Amino acid sequence: MTGLGWYIHHAGRGHITRFLAIRPHLDHEVWVFSSLTAPRDLPPRTRWVQLPSDSDVVESPEGAPRDPAEANPTANGALHWAPVAHPGHAGRLASIVEHSVAHGLDRFVVDVSVEVALLVRLLGIPTIVVAQPGARTDEPHRLAYSLADVILCPWAPGTHDLAPFAAARDRVREVGGISRYGDRADSDRTAASPSRSGGVVLGSLTSPLPAAEQWAALEAEVPxxxxxxVGFVAGTEVDDPWSLLRSAEVVVTAAGQNSVADIAAAGAAAIVIPQERPFDEQRATATVLEKRGLAVVAASWPSGPEWRSLLVAASALEPRWSEWGTSGAAQRAADVVTGVAS
Structure with missing residues (x-):
């Protein structure tokens, strides 16, 4: 392999977390393209190209503000985001082209962008498209899946509906839930399991009142x-919550792919509250978790009395988290990427 390109979407931290989990299993130079700033500890042989924003309001030639959302960003429904006459959008695509050609990138992972997938495939670069759960049967998604050399699905075989990939089933690779703790979990399984106590609320969750008020209510209701x-209340972020997840009696979390994979790796009982996301991504994951008996699902942030019944239900679960396929998932994803013919 001459060089690998990797596009990381800037929404949230899930896409960059997934890349950092897979990167140690790739024995090649990697060029990363993202609007995000580079992480503090960039892995060796990893080059980071920070792209300009394509969502800022810009000034038109006449001097008036121009909102890219009003500049036909969907190209009449064919794409998701390609605003007309936006210098940031043009600049980011130009940067990807420049570096891909100059450094001879011979395959490219796109996580996630229909437009970037189309661009690099038009350059003749074999393209690995990372899939996400949900109702992704719209025209732009179908375009991305149709042109992909491989569709990398970060979930276990048989977990999610493959209807969006009906025309490309032979190119689908379901590798398991990719957790940043996958390797650590494998080594910890040989050690004694920690005694579980206490509860953890993981990440940002939508609630009807400010997080601090909901936190006080939760502590009062379940004393x-x-x-x-861990990130629910401002100022409580933790860089490495692995030990907390391993020792928690219950974890309350959204249904994001990384959060669920981390909980699966930790083998924790969970109450999952799916958040509103495009294409019902988190609701699709929550439905799978509930059907398989892997977690208790609440449609929204619970009221005070609801917590007790949810905790009783969660404590009664014996989740078979091995079904989520986190063990070895990052290595399998890396094998998929390196196995794509250049």
Missing amino acids: HLRWRS
């Missing part, structure tokens, strides 16, 4: 558990 916020 027998010692609760720990």
Whole structure:
């Protein structure tokens, strides 16, 4: 392999977390393209190209503000985001072309962007498209899946509906839930399991009142558990919550792919509250978790009395998290990427 390109979408932290989980299993130079700033500890042989924003309001030639959302960004429904006459949008695509050609990138992972997938495939570069759950049967998604050399699905075989990939089933690779703790979990399984106590609320979750008020209500309603916020209340972020997940009696989380994979790796009981996302991504994942008996699902942030019944249900679960396929998933994803013919 001469060089690998990797596009990381800037929404949230899930896409960059997934890349950092897979990167140690790739023995090649990687060029990363993203609007995000580079992480502090960039892995060796990884080059980071920060792209300009394509969503800022810009000034038209006449001096008036121009919102890219009003500049036909969908190209009449064929794409998701390609605003007309936006210098940031043009600049980011030009940067990807420049570096891909100059450095001879011979395959490219796109996580996620229909427009970037189309661009690099038009350059003649074999393209690996990372899929996401949900109702992704719209024209832009179908375009991305149709042109992909491989569709990398970060979930276990048989977990999610493959209807969006009906015309490309032979190119689908379901590798399991990719967790940043996958390798650590494998080594920890040989050690004694920690005694579980307390509860963890993981990440940002939508609630009807400010997080601090909801936190106080939760502690008052369920006083027998010692609760720990990891990012739910401002200022409680933790870079490495692995030990908290491993020792928690219950984890409350959204249904994002990385959060669920991390909980699966930790083998924790979970209450999952799916958040509103495009294409019902998190609701699709929550439905799978509930049907398989892997987690208790709440449609929205629970009211005070609801917490007790949810915790009783979660404590009664014996989730078979091995079904989520986190063990070895990052290595399998890397094998998919390196196995694409250049």
